[in-house]
Amino acid sequence: MLVRPALLPSWPPSPEELFGREGPLVLEIGFGDGRFTAELAKAHPDWLILGAEVSAASVHRALRRLRREGIGNVRLYLGEGPFALRNLVPDRGLRRVIVNFPDPWPKKRHQERRLLQESFFRRLSRKLAEGGDLLLTTDHEAYFRFALEEAGRTGLFRVAVAPPPEAHLRTKYALKWKEAGRAFFHAVFTKVAEDETPWPPLRRYEMAHALLEGSLPEALSLEKTPVPVAGGVAVFLEVVRGERGFYVLTHVEEEDLTQDLLLEVRPSARGVYAGVGRFGSPLITEGVKEAVRALVARLASMGLRVVQDHT
Ligand SMILES: C[S@@+](CC[C@H](N)C(=O)[O-])C[C@H]1O[C@@H](n2cnc3c(N)ncnc32)[C@H](O)[C@@H]1O
Structure with missing residues (x-):
């Protein structure tokens, strides 16, 4: 099912409103063709999985896959991951965030477009439940180091670098990079404290x-x-x-x-x-x-x- 923020009865919506039931809430950002999302949903039928993806073609492909496979515990949002994090999940409501092969934006002048920046980690700390985590898998070493530094600067996460779980190496991009012989990097960022900076509310007006x-x-x-x-x-x-x-x-x-x-x-x-x-x-x-x-x-x-x- 596709999430349409403007049609939601409350803001942010409760998992109950989005999924029709309560359960551990997981957000995947940049799910691409959704094959990992579908596998995750089948492996954890009790989890509630929200996916955010900016590519309409990818969302369409993933939706078709979820329908074809009769998967009912996934909701997809066409738009920015940070927006979904901010507006579609309650504070301290997330068990986990998954980011597989984020766009690396290798050029120096494009680095500000990277997803896993200090400001993102600060906001993430507000949305993760106690002990909640973010799992990053990438083939791009410079991005990996960047994400570790950005998270480290917040002092809000404990970081464990480990080999990627097998399932994270079966995404479309993982398979492509495996074939090209690339190395993989994986880290788990576990929330240990919460950012106190107020998050400016996104005001929503009835008329314009x-x-x-x-x-x-x-x-x-x-x-x-x-x-x-x-x-x-x-x-x-x-x-x-x-x-x-x-x-x-x-x-x-x-x-x-x-x-x-x-x-x-x-x-x-x-x-x-x-x-x-x-x-x-x-x-x-x-x-x-x-x-x-x-x-x-x-x-x-x-x-x-x-x-x-x-x-
Ligand atoms: C390199 S692909 C990886 C796709 C998939 N995770 C995989 O491993 O096959 C990166 C994906 O992130 C999406 N993306 C990039 N920036 C995003 C953002 N700010 N919010 C949500 N999705 C984003 C892109 O459209 C693309 O589908």
Whole structure:
């Protein structure tokens, strides 16, 4: 089953809401084609396994595999692992996190894109239950050393370097690197203390729209220049004229959440509505609201007058 954050009744959801029952909760980040996830689920039918993966094609492949094999104790989230860690699991709710063959980002200038950074480990310490752990397996020695250093800097984990468990060497990438004769590195990071730094809440708003006096413009053009939003940017990618008005394909990147959504500009009983469309059930975050404000400002510059502002 695919997890749709915007449709969840509570935030973060309880394992009961996600899986229909309680059980040891395990998060796998970057599950790729899901063959390891499926094996893990079958080996531990009592576990509740949440997978996070940024590649839509991989999520699709993994979903098909889980359905084909009739596996019921896995839920998949299409999106960033850090977002799932932050928002889809309760504090101290995780028994284990598994990261197999994370993207190594070998170039120095790309290192900030690596998953297992100090900030990630700090947040992880809040989400792991007492004695909970993270299992890392990789073929990339420099990344391995990097992760050990980043975790070490937090002082929140006990680290044990050990040979990888056999099951972790049967993932798609493990098999590929085995064939290429590469060496493997494995570590278990066990939580020993918790980070006290408050984790800024991801605010979720119910509305993000404005009503404007005036009539729908004949044409609407928006610059592709990125609009700065809290912790990221928003970009208006494309404006399309539909039957009822304009759809604005908008890309919003925030700290650990990236969304593509549709903003709408259409006639309303009072004049013109400009706001978030329902398509895709986007999360109405501060960044999304900033994007709507930029759109409304553009309409105001075209002579429409804001009469109600819910941004
Ligand atoms: C090298 S592949 C390994 C896949 C799988 N674990 C395996 O061993 O075959 C890395 C995977 O992590 C995913 N990924 C990269 N960054 C991610 C992130 N921030 N959150 C979730 N998945 C991510 C990629 O899309 C890719 O599928």
